[in-house]
Amino acid sequence: xxxxxxxxxxxxxxxxxxxxxxxxxxxxxxxxxxxxxxxxxxxxxxxxxxxxxxxxxxxxxxxxxxxxxxxxxxxxxxxxxxxxxxxxxxxxxxxxxxxxxxxxxxxxxxxxxxxxxxxxxxxxxxxxxxxxxxxxxxxxxxxxxxxxxxxxxxxxxxxxxxxxxxxxxxxxxxxxxxxxxxxxxxxxxxxxxxxxxxxxxxxxxxxxxxxxxxxxxxxxxxxxxxxxxxxxxxxxxxxxxxxxxxxxxxxxxxxxxxxxxxxxxxxxxxxxxxxxxxxxxxxxxxxxxxxxxxxxxxxxxxxxxxxxxxxxxxxxxxxxxxxxxxxxxxxxxxxxxxxxxxxxxxxxxxxxxxxxxxxxxxxxxxxxxxxxxxxxxxxxxxxxxxxxxxxxxxxxxx
Amino acid sequence: xxxxxxxxxxxxxxxxxxxxxxxxxxxxxxxxxxxxxxxxxxxxxxxxxxxxxxxxxxxxxxxxxxxxxxxxxxxxxxxxxxxxxxxxxxxxxxxxxxxxxxxxxxxxxxxxxxxxxxxxxxxxxxxxxxxxxxxxxxxxxxxxxxxxxxxxxxxxxxxxxxxxxxxxxxxxxxxxxxxxxxxxxxxxxxxxxxxxxxxxxxxxxxxxxxxxxxxxxxxxxxxxxxxxxxxxxxxxxxxxxxxxxxxxxxxxxxxxxxxxxxxxxxxxxxxxxxxxxxxxxxxxxxxxxxxxxxxx
Amino acid sequence: xxxxxxxxxxxxxxxxxxxxxxxxxxxxxxxxxxxxxxxxxxxxxxxxxxxxxxxxxxxxxxxxxxxxxxxxxxxxxxxxxxxxxxxxxxxxxxxxxxxxxxxxxxxxxxxxxxxxxxxxxxxxxxxxxxxxxxxxxxxxxxxxxxxxxxxxxxxxxxxxxxxxxxxxxxxxxxxxxxxxxxxxxxxxxxxxxxxxxxxxxxxxxxxxxxxxxxxxxxxxxxxxxxxxxxxxxxxxxxxxxxxxxxxxxxxxxxxxxxxxxxxxxxxxxxxxxxxxxxxxxxxxxxxxxxxxxxxx
Numbered sequence: 005x006x007x008x009x010x011x012x013x014x015x016x017x018x019x020x021x022x023x024x025x026x027x028x029x030x031x032x033x034x035x036x037x038x039x040x041x042x043x044x045x046x047x048x049x050x051x052x053x054x055x056x057x058x059x060x061x062x063x064x065x066x067x068x069x070x071x072x073x074x075x076x077x078x079x080x081x082x083x084x085x086x087x088x089x090x091x092x093x094x095x096x097x098x099x100x101x102x103x104x105x106x107x108x109x110x111x112x113x114x115x116x117x118x119x120x121x122x123x124x125x126x127x128x129x130x131x132x133x134x135x136x137x138x139x140x141x142x143x144x145x146x147x148x149x150x151x152x153x154x155x156x157x158x159x160x161x162x163x164x165x166x167x168x169x170x171x172x173x174x175x176x177x178x179x180x181x182x183x184x185x186x187x188x189x190x191x192x193x194x195x196x197x198x199x200x201x202x203x204x205x206x207x208x209x210x211x212x213x214x215x216x217x218x219x220x221x222x223x224x225x226x227x228x229x230x231x232x233x234x235x236x237x238x239x240x241x242x243x244x245x246x247x248x249x250x251x252x253x254x255x256x257x258x259x260x261x262x263x264x265x266x267x268x269x270x271x272x273x274x275x276x277x278x279x280x281x282x283x284x285x286x287x288x289x290x291x292x293x294x295x296x297x298x299x300x301x302x303x304x305x306x307x308x309x310x311x312x313x314x315x316x317x318x319x320x321x322x323x324x325x326x327x328x329x330x331x332x333x334x335x336x337x338x339x340x341x342x343x344x345x346x347x348x349x350x351x352x353x354x355x356x357x358x359x360x361x362x363x364x365x366x367x368x369x370x371x372x373x374x375x376x377x378x379x380x381x382x383x384x385x386x387x388x389x390x391x392x393x394x395x396x397x398x399x400x401x402x
Numbered sequence: 403x404x405x406x407x408x409x410x411x412x413x414x415x416x417x418x419x420x421x422x423x424x425x426x427x428x429x430x431x432x433x434x435x436x437x438x439x440x441x442x443x444x445x446x447x448x449x450x451x452x453x454x455x456x457x458x459x460x461x462x463x464x465x466x467x468x469x470x471x472x473x474x475x476x477x478x479x480x481x482x483x484x485x486x487x488x489x490x491x492x493x494x495x496x497x498x499x500x501x502x503x504x505x506x507x508x509x510x511x512x513x514x515x516x517x518x519x520x521x522x523x524x525x526x527x528x529x530x531x532x533x534x535x536x537x538x539x540x541x542x543x544x545x546x547x548x549x550x551x552x553x554x555x556x557x558x559x560x561x562x563x564x565x566x567x568x569x570x571x572x573x574x575x576x577x578x579x580x581x582x583x584x585x586x587x588x589x590x591x592x593x594x595x596x597x598x599x600x601x602x603x604x605x606x607x608x609x610x611x612x613x614x615x616x617x618x619x620x621x622x623x624x625x626x627x628x629x630x631x632x633x634x635x636x637x638x639x640x641x642x643x644x645x646x647x648x649x650x651x652x653x654x655x656x657x658x659x660x661x662x663x664x665x666x667x668x669x670x671x672x673x674x675x676x677x678x679x680x681x682x683x684x685x686x687x688x689x690x691x692x693x694x695x696x697x698x
Numbered sequence: 699x700x701x702x703x704x705x706x707x708x709x710x711x712x713x714x715x716x717x718x719x720x721x722x723x724x725x726x727x728x729x730x731x732x733x734x735x736x737x738x739x740x741x742x743x744x745x746x747x748x749x750x751x752x753x754x755x756x757x758x759x760x761x762x763x764x765x766x767x768x769x770x771x772x773x774x775x776x777x778x779x780x781x782x783x784x785x786x787x788x789x790x791x792x793x794x795x796x797x798x799x800x801x802x803x804x805x806x807x808x809x810x811x812x813x814x815x816x817x818x819x820x821x822x823x824x825x826x827x828x829x830x831x832x833x834x835x836x837x838x839x840x841x842x843x844x845x846x847x848x849x850x851x852x853x854x855x856x857x858x859x860x861x862x863x864x865x866x867x868x869x870x871x872x873x874x875x876x877x878x879x880x881x882x883x884x885x886x887x888x889x890x891x892x893x894x895x896x897x898x899x900x901x902x903x904x905x906x907x908x909x910x911x912x913x914x915x916x917x918x919x920x921x922x923x924x925x926x927x928x929x930x931x932x933x934x935x936x937x938x939x940x941x942x943x944x945x946x947x948x949x950x951x952x953x954x955x956x957x958x959x960x961x962x963x964x965x966x967x968x969x970x971x972x973x974x975x976x977x978x979x980x981x982x983x984x985x986x987x988x989x990x991x992x993x994x
Contacts, residue, residue, distance in 0.1 A: 080666035115610045118534065136520050140520075179516050182515065182517070
């Protein structure tokens, strides 16, 4: 029995070596790492589909330099750190990826960032909002609005445009939600508003009645619930069951259209901040992309998918740029200088993406305008595009 | 490719430590405990806090503190719960594991709460830098621990202490009637098992460079139990084999390169299937316990 | 105060219904059916599909009842199948082998569900108008009423079934001493099969009730599974009244711990586990468990 097993493992190992040695046609690989199974599988799925669209579009145009095809290699990290490490190891050393879109969760991104940095692979996370992520290396970028920039604009908007001054917060105990809650609180209070109560729950919780009872007792003008759709839908439902009638505020986690399936009409009227839809500024890419995505996958993309699509496109633009400058030899073998790719991404300014106009700051965080949206009968209606300049909230119009 | 295999070797080593600890507790002493993940978390957080403090300690002192913390928590959890039997002990220890995770998540001041602790630096062993970037060195470092601990455990097994544990496993009442202080032996076994897991946590934290509470959930403890049972309870080599099998079947699709071709769920289904089939055909584990006549 | 009691009771009776599934199986086979949560998840999915299909033709409430029956039936069928394929060959294997087999099955089931039904959470529309009824200070939703009513009925029926009928008597006999029961002419295979049917049908009802509030998703089972299992242990696993008591106790205390005792919400889950440990220290075999010695 044991001997048989040992043999079979040995054979498997041999096969695996053979498979990996097989010569493949020259492609340029873009990696994706995110949860494809487990509790958060849906995030990984939505986002990898967006990357796939971006790559297919580019391949239809002939790939990089009209010569080299692109390939997406998506690996499942199950949202776990150890699996993320294995995934990135494979992506870097077996698939020799040129750039990475991911990881989805901050915990995974934090773990894999040093490995990308060392291997000189440009990593653009479309969804990890942990404050310290981009400080881990020169190759580590993110194009999701950081908690801070999003919460600052939103807090000012709530205070100045909506005119609320007594807000309660119900956040989740994870880095995304907690970060948003803290930054919102800081900004809101420095503008003279009051956070009258703050409660938290755990990601995956189903019952928020206790927290809601406590918050409601303080009579806030509105309740801010930065989080993910599953929990937010629970909160809205339970608040309704408890007879709580108030205004609801949320953040970009709310932009997942799943919310309408989960919360139905209760989602109506919720105001939240997100990457802007800049079609009014002459950028119609978002609408086009959403239509294409819906047609192909029968699902609407969430805002993290928009970021993923942009991240993949930015990476491919960088590859194209470096390819054009490379020597004919390097062009033929698809040998692109990683430092140059990185520099292209770092110098990116005013890139018109589906998630708005993107500029990377010197700390590799993204500078974007913030869109304020209101959910209304299965649609997210944009109320305005804002940015903060010299400590003032400015609306962006043409 | 080599690099991926090296990494799997490193994880194999870290899980092997957890499995060895579990085997001491479950296989040797007969206590079904389910909180290896919690002990690992203790080790990982201790390491993270010490290495990111203003005066990081050298490796030797770090190891001493991690072992101390591990055994301290082993005793804390062991003392009250060890009077429980079988499945009750399993659930109580699982509960402790969840409490530890919960505290890590909520004690923001020390543990960074949901943000965890990042920027954990590498360590120096004499002149050699042990860093995640040099995988072969790290692999040797990890397996150095496995080797030393394996040696220690074998010595332990042949000692008076080891025989006492075996006696407790086989028949606790008889053992205590022969004058063995069964509680003491059980608690010490628990502490040693916990300390080994804490070391695994230390290796994990240094390799990952960051720790976050969600990594140490009860599924990890259950996986470790699977490794030990799959290999065959009560045999340290079997624990290593079980660990290897679990690590390899869960990484098989990635190694073979078809993880991209099939939906990720199929990988998992395959994993479950292999587990079920192996159990049906080798219920006593791949290497079974040498003398196993305990049925019914 | 009364409100919290009511909320706690509602949550608790769901735990109790699921806990019954664990406890029934544990009673006859002495093993933790780790896949129970996933079996009920599949039943819930089937019920959802049936409900959404029928809703267009007939009255929602009738569709809902048919859906529940379909869910129960499919869960039961699945459980029988699993028992035959994955557990029966292991009936005389070492104690931990079936546990591993069950873990493997749990992985298979939840991932198959993800593959077939998708990873998205799906909403189970309430088949009735869920406007809360105010009763003095007390707010009761019809949904809560439905849960309480259904689970209480189920539990009372089960209780009488076990106590009064021939099959119930045979189940008790098998759980007491399978060997003797068999010698007395009881077809133990049939009884064990029946136990699985009963447990998973009850579980499916709980799954459906819960998903009206929690939505339906592939990992639904593991969420309620763990808590329910703890409830079963608190009450004394293997004991039917114990499972009910444990479930309700856990539900009520969880609600009270946060709402009345002022424990920070972050530590809510710790309440359940601390409670578990305290109860086990006080009564090592659960509140109603028989205190007999056993080992791994």
